[in-house]
Amino acid sequence: MPRDIEKQEADLFELYADDPDRADEVVFGRVPHDDRRGFLRGAGLASMGALLGAAIPFHRNMPAGFIPEALAAEPVKIEGKDGLTILNDRPVNAETPPHLLDDAVTPTARHFIRNNGIPPEDTDPKTWKLKIDGLVNSPMDLTIDDLKQKFEVVTHRLTIECGGNGRSFFDPPARGNQWTLGAVGCSEWTGVRLADVLKAAGVKDNVVYTAHVGADEHLSGNPDKLPISRGVPIAKAMNPYNLIAFGMNGGALHPMNGAPLRLVVPGWPGSCSQKWLTRVWLRDTVHDGPKMTGSSYRVPKYPVAPGQKVPKKDFEIIEAMPVKSLITSPKTGLKTSDRTLTVRGHAWSGDNAVSSVDVSIDFGATWMKADLAKPHNPYAWQQWSAEIKFPMNGYYEVWVRATDDAGQSQPFAIAWNPKGYLNNSMHRISVTVA
Template sequence: MRKDRGLRELYEQDPIAADEAVFGRRTGPDRRGFLKGAGLAAMGLAIGGAIPFSRTMPAGLIPAALAESVEDFVIEGKNGLRVLNDKPVNAETPPHLLDDDVTPIAHYFIRNNGVPPESTSPQGWRLTVDGEVNETLNFAISELADRFEVVTLRLQHECGGNGRAGFNPPASGNQWTTGAIGNAEWTGVRMRDVLNAAGVKDSAIYTAHHGADSHLSGDPDKVPISRGVPIWKAMDPHTLIVWRMNGQDIHPMNGAPLRILCPGWPGSTSQKWLTRIQLRDVVHDGTKMSAPSYSVPYHSVQPGADVAEADFKIIESMPVKSLITSPRSGHHLPTGHRKLRVRGHAWSGDDVVTKMEVSYDFGATWVTADLHAPPNPYSWQRWEAELSFPTKGYYEIWARATNDRGEQQPFIPPWNPKGYLNNAMHRIAVMVPA
């Protein structure tokens, strides 16, 4: 498994390669490497401002604003995230920064497949709805707000590869641990209302989502990602087309100015920088719709085994899962104290969590936690428990959730070649000194 590296280390080892990996800058024969378009926009976001003399910036030069920063990598409007060593920029949230019931924008994870568009201004942004519809429609964001009911919902949104780092043997891809998950308040309109306005034909069985991000290669004929969902999921009243996040504009790295929020399913179905929703009479065959992308074997496989493409199925509802958000792992109780209040969140794709338990003796016994009902379907659920430790020493607190189907988090989840759907019990370490 590759070691994760910070921005400074990347530039120290190979500054030219770091330019390409982080900002998409291409270096020409003269080694100058002009920054333009989305690469320039990404660097501007990182340092918090435009770069007037970007054309004369040498290739491989780490901006002083980043070199002098305390954190390894700074993204304007974000803090505390752990940047993964893959291009484009992808970053996860440490568990203790996910303690809020509504995830702050600053702590919301970043998952990019391509390069973000240079401009994310809502002015002039258009959404087209076409395909298997009676009438092709085209909307400005303001027209969506004027024509359809505007709703605000708390919705959990998780990358399908969250937890990939926990699989053995390792799976390729971003080595997410537990932090590719968020639960923001999203404001927008129901996708079903927009589709119904266009008139959904009986032949329509699947959506196809299209965004304004560009392929990492720079080839305009290549698409970084275009996924979709069955019509029944698109017509669910909690599947939204959104333009506000926690009452503010969506962060550019989270899909501003317009995106889909398809809760409970892999985050890849929630297209960012949304420009088009196409209805199709077949299962969508866009980029990253074919196995093994966002797919898992439909039967159990031996860890490390090769799996034929015919044996994969597309991931739909995400599995039951939970997270300990307080205390932080490595917590030391004060001398003379043996009681600890622990808390976190639980969620379960299209389902509802009905039971939450914690253990401090490596799963020998379990304490039932207080579990709160979600404020609306598809929001994660707060849980809390108080533990009393019998003696001093090192403890691990394990957390496991059970949903309304009776499905429970495992200690070791089934392995799959791409490292998806890791819902292993979350564990933290606690020291009791006396």
């Protein structure tokens, strides 16, 4: 589809998002009858019909303020996102193909989305409130302006990866969104340090764990039920790189990435970074909110065979994400006549830094060291690149493998686990030289 048409459609959605009735009038000159159906004036009906290329026999029934299906070419389109693969539309889950993750700082339009519930309707940053309570000396209710005034505002590049990134490669398959490679991103986040806010509230000595609460609604519609509420051990919570974030890449947070306020707890499963954040509650026990218990965001304590049944008591909570790397250029499937090729991408590792990246073009028999940049700041993914020389024409796979400063590296095979988490097996792309 030509770019300008795509843009038009995005604008159409934006208009209808802001004020559907007004959009009706602006786009089609449409004013509905008092019952909010049909077209009061003929002009609107004629222009909508002209765009659709057909008359609308049941126009009197047509509700006010929505976009005709025929104009909404894509069944699912997310405003402000570009090129994402949509895995699910209710709740919204979308990932970014690796070649669209080439930027050192992931643009907002390319940051993946993992929703567990339905995002809140009212996201006005002026009235948004955050509560800090539980085992603190002085509980606090803060607006976003309070956060900006009372605490130092900082900006960091922070890697967030979904715990289930790579799940689709599990065999036997594991239940959940079938993420391939792109449920990861490293945007520039602006906010205040979670640690500063907790210190101001006064963390009591018996605190063990945080509990995070967001304003999204449970899929069942039950208003008393939270879709997800996870937390982290207090030691991790006090890390200075965790942010209560209100800015993303110099702008506002994207609505699907938690606007107007979210946690960013880099290096740990994305689910620790509660979106639409309304409350951080300090507890004297490991938090037991939805998706903290059972087998959610947990893996067996011991290695298991693919498909093995594991009793619930043998699962443990995932903490830091494992070392991993991605080839973001070229896109897999490249056909080239050039025997020299530059490959590049990113590498990251939970709470650690990456110390080396190697690439192979012979299915892992030999490896060559890639150039690796230092992280822009801790928890930012690191850029690597390598110049490859292909010895002859033919089919090649380029494999990449990162090693972190704790000496941990990436496996070729998946360490299978029942819920499909932590797949850090090596990324590979195909290149045909002809």
